[in-house]
Amino acid sequence: MIVRHLQEAEKSDRRIVSEGWESTRLLLKNDNMGFSFHITTIYEGANLHLHYQNHLESVYCISGEGSVTAESDGVEHEIKAGSIYILDQNDKHNLRAKTEMKMACVFNPPLHGKEVHNAEGAYELDAEEVKDDK
Template identity: 45%
Template sequence: MIVKNVKDVIGTEYEMRTDNWVSRRVLLKKDGMGFSFHETVIRPGTQTHIHYKNHLEAVWVVEGDGEIETIADGKKYKLEPGVVYALDEHDEHWLRGGKEPLRVICVFNPPLTGDEVHDEKGVYPAAADAA
């Protein structure tokens, strides 16, 4: 059994920070679960371009507010506690923070190793052993 506390990730190499978000990577590829599990906080008033070409992601909003906009069709979806969205088609999108910090729980498949950040196109790199 694996038991972890997100508090133990804060301030370690598994807490990734950018100007727009903080991602606390709690379960990673090395944990052998077949997915990774994260707590992410999106800063208010920010906008992040994301396009996970190499990963599927499911997101559950647990606190705050924001918006997701799919680039292909311009559809906008309000984000608030209780909303779940899944990027089941590698959907390229804008993730926007609202007036309050947006706290979400994310699951990635394939799992992240823990040090990924978005490149200039909003992509996380493919896992080295996925080729």
């Protein structure tokens, strides 16, 4: 069994801060579960252009308000507490935060832990691993 606490993970190498967002990676590839699980904060006013070419992602909004737009159809979807969006087609999308948004994110394949977005808004498959106690 693996037990982790968000408040402790936020004070470790599991917390990654980047432009417009930060993510605390609670479950990673080296945990051997086949997916990774993160709590991600999207900062108020952020406008992120993302395209997870190497990963599928499900995102559940815990708090805050914003929108997500798939570039394929241009339809803007309101995101608020209780909403989930699923990027099941490696969708190129824009995520906008009207207020600070707290999100629970699942990635398949799992992230190693140190990933940040590349120029295309994707995570690389061979990123550096977070090394810490289980």
